[in-house]
Amino acid sequence: MTFSVLAVHAHPDDEAIWTGGTLAKYADEGARTAVVTCTGAEGTLRARELERALDILGAGEPRLLGFADARNPDSAPGRPRFLDVPFDETVGLLVGHIRDVRPDVVLTYDGFGGYGHPDHVHVHRAALAAVEAAGYDQLYLDAGDPWRPHALYLATIPRSVVTSHWRAIFGADPEPGQALPGVPDDQVSAALDVSRWSERKWAAMHAHESEVGRGASMTMLTSLPEPARTQMLSNEWYRRIAF
Numbered sequence: 001m002t003f004s005v006l007a008v009h010a011h012p013d014d015e016a017i018w019t020g021g022t023l024a025k026y027a028d029e030g031a032r033t034a035v036v037t038c039t040g041a042e043g044t045l046r047a048r049e050l051e052r053a054l055d056i057l058g059a060g061e062p063r064l065l066g067f068a069d070a071r072n073p074d075s076a077p078g079r080p081r082f083l084d085v086p087f088d089e090t091v092g093l094l095v096g097h098i099r100d101v102r103p104d105v106v107l108t109y110d111g112f113g114g115y116g117h118p119d120h121v122h123v124h125r126a127a128l129a130a131v132e133a134a135g136y137d138q139l140y141l142d143a144g145d146p147w148r149p150h151a152l153y154l155a156t157i158p159r160s161v162v163t164s165h166w167r168a169i170f171g172a173d174p175e176p177g178q179a180l181p182g183v184p185d186d187q188v189s190a191a192l193d194v195s196r197w198s199e200r201k202w203a204a205m206h207a208h209e210s211e212v213g214r215g216a217s218m219t220m221l222t223s224l225p226e227p228a229r230t231q232m233l234s235n236e237w238y239r240r241i242a243f
């Protein structure tokens with residue numbers, strides 16, 4: 001059986017930013033890889049950019065749930081915000097993709113959604129519920145045959161990496177009491193050196209051209225000072241939950 005990896009993300013561009021190195025590495029090593037993106041609709045510019053990014057990463061065709069970004073209704077015109085969709089419906093849709101792909105490993109964000117974006121936090125919760133539910137033959141009977149992945153990997157950043165680059169990125173120290181991205185270093189259970197795939201990751205990030213100049217996280221990442229950029233492109237970190 002071919003090893004299989006499924007990443008579950010909120011927005012087109014997150015697959016490259018958070019898991020691009022991991023996806024490229026496993027695709028090169030012969031694994032089947034796939035990405036579910038919860039917001040963004042087919043036929044939009046961002047969906048076409050996602051298609052290009054997935055092509056660069058070797059992760060197949062887009063699997064779009066088609067809901068709207070919490071902060072950008074144009075991401076899926078006329079569709080509900082992902083955050084407003086009944087939780088059970090979202091979990092059922094994700095169960096369908098898990099049972100279709102039959103992944104050994106599922107990737108998503110940590111419990112803080114990496115840096116607190118409400119769509120990311122929601123994806124974390126839905127993916128956690130869906131990975132468990134997918135294994136039960138009593139649940140979501142119309143969504144395919146039961147399948148239980150071995151592990152869920154939560155993309156995160158070691159707190160020491162966040163604090164060491166904070167000043168270079170934001171020009172000041174964090175405010176006292178500010179909620180910082182990432183988790184304490186001793187809670188990171190897997191650190192992947194993806195430096196061999198960092199150019200592919202960079203190219204996949206830049207496939208999301210419309211995001212690069214929009215002032216969102218892509219703008220911040222593409223304007224990162226060295227060595228923060230090299231460190232972020234060459235490493236991907238995860239917390240592991242076994243099932």
Ligand SMILES: [Zn+2]
Binds near residue numbers: 010014
């Ligand atoms: Zn995002």
